Amino acid sequence: MMDAPTPTTDAKAADEHELPMTDGKGTPTSRGPSADALLVRRTLAEIAPVADRMTSYFYALLFVRNPGLRDMFPVAMDTQRDRLLKALLTAAEHLDDAPALTAYLENLGRGHRKYGTHSAHYPAVGEALIGALTRYATTTWNDETQAAWVRTYTTISQIMIDAAAEDERSAPAWWHAEVVSHDLRTPDVAVVTLRPDQPYPFLAGQYTTLETPWWPRIWRHYSFASAPRPDGLLSLHVKAVPAGWVSNALVHRARPGDVLRLGPPGGSMTVDHSTDTGLLCLGGGTGIAPIKALVEDVAEHGDRRPVDVFYGARSGHDLYDIDTMLRLQKTFPWLSVHPVTEAQGHLPDAVCRYGPWGERDAYLSGPLGMVRRGVDALRGAGVPSERIRHDFLAELAPAASG
Numbered sequence: 001m002m003d004a005p006t007p008t009t010d011a012k013a014a015d016e017h018e019l020p021m022t023d024g025k026g027t028p029t030s031r032g033p034s035a036d037a038l039l040v041r042r043t044l045a046e047i048a049p050v051a052d053r054m055t056s057y058f059y060a061l062l063f064v065r066n067p068g069l070r071d072m073f074p075v076a077m078d079t080q081r082d083r084l085l086k087a088l089l090t091a092a093e094h095l096d097d098a099p100a101l102t103a104y105l106e107n108l109g110r111g112h113r114k115y116g117t118h119s120a121h122y123p124a125v126g127e128a129l130i131g132a133l134t135r136y137a138t139t140t141w142n143d144e145t146q147a148a149w150v151r152t153y154t155t156i157s158q159i160m161i162d163a164a165a166e167d168e169r170s171a172p173a174w175w176h177a178e179v180v181s182h183d184l185r186t187p188d189v190a191v192v193t194l195r196p197d198q199p200y201p202f203l204a205g206q207y208t209t210l211e212t213p214w215w216p217r218i219w220r221h222y223s224f225a226s227a228p229r230p231d232g233l234l235s236l237h238v239k240a241v242p243a244g245w246v247s248n249a250l251v252h253r254a255r256p257g258d259v260l261r262l263g264p265p266g267g268s269m270t271v272d273h274s275t276d277t278g279l280l281c282l283g284g285g286t287g288i289a290p291i292k293a294l295v296e297d298v299a300e301h302g303d304r305r306p307v308d309v310f311y312g313a314r315s316g317h318d319l320y321d322i323d324t325m326l327r328l329q330k331t332f333p334w335l336s337v338h339p340v341t342e343a344q345g346h347l348p349d350a351v352c353r354y355g356p357w358g359e360r361d362a363y364l365s366g367p368l369g370m371v372r373r374g375v376d377a378l379r380g381a382g383v384p385s386e387r388i389r390h391d392f393l394a395e396l397a398p399a400a401s402g
């Protein structure tokens with residue numbers, strides 16, 4: 001029912017110490033965490049070593065008490081078994097990060113419409129959460145802590161419920177999208193083009209969630225590889241990852257005519273068109289997809305700001321979209337594309353050999369390790385944190401590629 005913690009935020013949100021503090025009522029304060037946040041974090045620290053067992057118990061409680069909810073989850077729970085709980089715990093942990101938390105939960109609430117979730121389901125989840133915490137946070141649990149968790153869950157669920165209700169007025173719960181082309185670029189990377197059954201509004205740099213007919217109720221995130229197009233088509237770059245059910249189905253099984261389901265767009269890795277600051281983009285592997293969309297977006301706005309794209313891959317053969325990127329470079333004099341293979345070193349190190357980058361807005365997309373090292377490298381190169389954007393919230397890796 002709840003999605004994985006989605007990649008929804010910029011690097012600023014990734015560093016919780018840089019986010020504004022609030023009191024228990026959401027009012028910013030510079031004094032540090034609210035009392036509720038402290039109690040919640042204490043519980044989180046206690047359950048961390050038994051998170052697996054607590055997760056199983058949480059779902060057991062949820063399904064035994066509410067058998068009707070079982071059908072909203074995939075048949076095999078192993079891949080996303082802990083997503084619901086993880087999302088709740090992420091939200092609880094970021095209780096004091098009012099703006100980041102609200103954006104995260106609104107996105108989560110909208111995204112839940114595709115599962116058939118409605119407001120009446122939220123109390124059942126809250127009761128299972130409190131039940132599981134009571135059982136596994138034995139040392140820290142008392143009336144005061146329970147009251148803090150109830151307030152926290154009430155806040156979390158209300159933001160999600162309100163966002164879903166608001167979204168319902170203007171957008172469908174999901175879209176059907178037909179595969180119109182399937183281009184295998186390497187033995188395990190495909191560019192898949194889709195035609196949604198009704199207009200799908202999104203911004204360059206955002207991602208969608210996707211369900212295939214072969215793995216019902218299993219949803220994965222994929223970034224759009226193009227800015228919005230006049231013909232309304234959407235394209236995604238998919239890498240078949242080991243044991244990735246959805247990604248393998250998309251790369252090796254999907255064919256034109258197949259119909260997938262899409263959830264709403266998400267993510268804040270978008271271009272700020274109110275400035276003319278230059279862009280520094282790092283795309284690793286299929287992470288080049290949203291970077292290409294950003295380049296198209298800059299071009300469509302007629303901007304002439306400098307854009308440097310560092311495109312990393314393991315080998316030259318894995319730079320499956322280099323022809324497209326070089327063609328864009330030929331067309332747009334403000335664009336420089338720098339291919340980097342592992343023989344030349346890791347992508348973040350290569351970026352630091354150029355520069356200076358202190359005046360640029362930076363965008364990173366690719367494997368979590370690359371994004372983490374890239375953020376560190378860019379900060380080291382003088383790019384302020386608030387100018388660094390990527391899709392990962394704190395330490396939580398989304399199941400971005402299935």
Ligand SMILES: NC(=O)C1=CN([C@@H]2O[C@H](COP(=O)(O)OP(=O)(O)OC[C@H]3O[C@@H](n4cnc5c(N)ncnc54)[C@H](O)[C@@H]3O)[C@@H](O)[C@H]2O)C=CC1
Nearest residue numbers: 223284285286287312313346365366367369370373400401
């Ligand atoms: N919006 C986003 O952030 C998107 C993220 N992705 C993610 O990108 C990943 C792409 O995977 P692959 O194509 O297999 O990439 P890959 O594993 O082939 O790596 C691509 C590049 O990243 C570098 N890299 C990898 N690990 C690194 C580390 N620990 N430190 C520094 N550099 C590192 C490699 O040297 C290479 O240049 C997937 O995990 C997918 O989920 C994909 C599309 C969009």
